[in-house]
Amino acid sequence: MRRKLEFLVATALIAVPSFAMAQEKGGVINVATIGxxxxxxxxxxxxxxxxxxxxxxxxxxxxxxxxxxxxxxxxxxxxxxxxxxxxxxxxxxxxxxxxxxxxxxxxxxxxxxxxxxxxxxxxxxxxxxxxxxxxxxxxxxxxxxxxxxxxxxxxxxxxxxxxxxxxxxxxxxxxxxxxxxxxxxxxxxxxxxxxxxxxxxxxxxxxxxxxxxxxxxxxxxxxxxxxxVPDPNTRVEAAVSGQYEYVDSIPVESFDKLKNASASEPLLLKPFGYPVFVFNTKEGLSSKLEMRKAITQALNMEDMLAAAFGSTDFYAVDGAFYPESYNWHTEAGVDGNYNVGDPEGAAEAAKAAGYAGNPLRILTSRQYEFHYKMAQVAAEYLKLAGFKVDMQVVDWATLTQRRADPALWDIYITHSPFLPEPALIGALSTSSPGWWDTPARKAAVDPFTSEPDPAKRVELWGNVQKVIYDELPLIKIGDFNAVAAKSAKLKGVDPAPWPYFWNASVAK
Known part of the structure; x- marks a missing residue:
């Protein structure tokens, strides 16, 4: 599957394309990661x-x-x-x-x-x-x-x-x-x-x-x-000062600040991907479909995206798992199931589903600051719906360990780039944290993965997306663009969802 829209760089910020520069051998680079x-x-x-x-x-x-x-x-x-x-x-x-x-x-x-x-x-x-x-x-x-x-x-x-x-x-x-x-x-x-x-x-x-x-x-x-470098504000200041040759995952509100810096320049990956709330379908509060529906009904995706990314230059309210610029785009299942923002109706639905006041455990990290900001907004909507929210804020390494244990959480917050093959989406694997494994999943996913014809697979993906909305193993929040920063001395690095440095060099 070929994407119609490739990752874009803020081209005005790059004076000379990296391939036109003579790249020298030698040197050391320091790459700031989220943790x-x-x-x-x-x-x-x-x-x-x-x-x-x-x-x-x-x-x-x-x-x-x-x-x-x-x-x-x-x-x-x-x-x-x-x-x-x-x-x-x-x-x-x-x-x-x-x-x-x-x-x-x-x-x-x-x-x-x-x-x-x-x-x-x-x-x-x-x-x-x-x-x-x-x-x-x-x-x-x-x-x-x-x-x-x-x-x-x-x-x-x-x-x-x-x-x-x-x-x-x-x-x-x-x-x-x-x-x-x-x-x-x-x-x-x-x-x-x-x-x-x-x-x-x-x-x-x-x-x-x-x-x-x-x-x-x-x-x-x-x-x-x-x-x-777990603190996002520290990553921003390090990028502005040129402390690192590359800084990953920078809050988007710092884009203009980086644009005016002399030591570094921002890289904009547009569109990058989507944040998701993953439900624990195996045990606990969210293992019940009616409860997952009530939680989803309460949430206002636009408010969460605005809190996380500020300007619509950096986000789009979109429930489809692939934007219109992708061959995989479909609206199947989205209408009426996305961005509902109805906490009053959700309270009634939760009560009907048997909610008894037990804590809804949301697992998140501040190392990806936009995860945390979305969690804060979600918590307020869920409280309006009558849920008792237990927000567990941990470092990213701890989150990835805890999500492997179904006894420890009900929702965890993550994100994904737009993947070239929908079967790579983690939730489609029954062994992925969330453990979505139902007859409806199998009935939709198996024909999709066994069909060799690319055109037919696009249609079959629509069936999979519809079942995702029917059974809610996860909630897509929307689309977002990502920002990183690189030193003005770093050459040969192109914007990528998983940045790589085997073609990188440092100007002497």
Whole structure:
């Protein structure tokens, strides 16, 4: 699926395109992130922060190009797929070396994919369709499915709950050695201080031009340091002063301040994605559909978006999971179920559903300040509807740990970029926190994922979106644009939902 609208940069702020600048080898960059990643094993986490860091260390068989098409990375080419869509033959690149000096073979790939299907939420999602995996020779892996499963290559390409390839003898759960094939390797991690990556001299890049996450990956930098900076205001001031070469996830209200800074310049990702409230459908207050409907009925999405992003330059009130600029756009299920903002009616609905005053536990973090601001507005509407709200504000690493336990929360707040394949949406996996698993979900999702025809899949996605609104495993709040900042000296960095620095360099 090709997006009609690519990520845009505030082009007036960039004097010379990065590709026109001569890029020099050497140097160190410091990247300010929203916090400490809960793990460096990208199989075991769906947190964007984990993917941002680890995509430099580990690689997958496939990745995404600048138009969000699947493109080979460790695989030699796109898979050869049988006419019935049930057999994928994957040829591997030769001469790929792991950070420990060993050479990658199909044995490593097979062991890694088996670990992925057992450990990763998206691997478990694919596992239900996998009949067998085998390695007929050192450069080939064959995956046989029980039925056609269109999202498989996208799942293998995603850096989130990722199907990373690691040595066959280093498959420990949890991961104890961080050995990948990526352009940079882990040198040191000091908790709450930094994660230090250094150039891997044995890296074998693909040929040709860089192409989004695909194509050539250049190693201009000697070292990349990811530094946790949890406070959003501190990130803003650090960006203005040029303390870091790149600052991720900056509150949008600071855009003008950054635009007038000399040391750094803002990057605008437009449109970026959408914030969501994810319900715990497994146990607790929100496990009851009627209660989820009452909670949704109470909420005014426009007020939450305004509080979080201020100007409509940075948000849009939209209940469709993809904007009109995407092929996947559909209005199915939205009308009458989105942005209702009726706390009085919600109070009646909650009472009818048997609400007895027990706390509604909302799990959020201030490291993404817009999450917290939305939570505050939501809490007021829910109180008007008669709910007793227990707002639990924790750091992002703690949130990602707590959401794995269904006994600890009713709603958690997160966000997602617009993903190239809807099957990548976390809530569609029954093992994802929220644990949505109903006959209606299966009846809508299975035909969508098994249909190979792209045009038919667009129509079938409408059925999935309708069931999401019918059963409410999550609530989409709206669309938003994201802001980051980069030093005026940093070259070769394009706006991306998961920023990457293998093509980055620092002007001397």
């Amino acid at each position: 400490e990643p809960p793990t460096l094993d990208p199989m075991s986490s769906t947190a964007d922060l984990v993917g941002i860091v680890t995509q430099h260390i580990f690689e997958t068989l496939y990745t995404f190009d600048k138009n969000w098409g699947v493109t080979p990375l460790l695989a030699e080419s796109l898979p050869e797929i049988s006419d019935d869509g049930k057999t994928y033959t994957i040829k591997l690149r030769s001469g790929i070396t792991f950070h420990d000096g060993s050479e990658m073979t199909s044995e490593d790939v097979l062991a890694s994919l088996e670990r992925w299907t057992k450990l990763a939420s998206r691997g478990k999602q694919a596992a239900g369709f996998i009949a067998s995996m085998e390695a007929p020779d050192e450069q080939t892996v064959v995956i046989k499915l029980t039925q056609a499963y269109a999202p498989l290559t996208s799942l293998l390409a995603f850096n989130n709950s990722a199907a990373i390839i690691i040595p066959a003898e280093k498959q420990a759960e949890p991961m104890t050695e961080y050995v990948g094939t990526g352009p940079y390797m882990l040198k040191e991690r000091k908790a709450d201080q930094y994660i230090q990556l250094t150039r891997f001299d044995g890296y074998k890049s693909r040929d040709g031009e860089s192409d989004g996450y695909g194509g050539a990956r250049h190693q201009y930098l000697d070292e990349i340091r990811f530094v946790p």
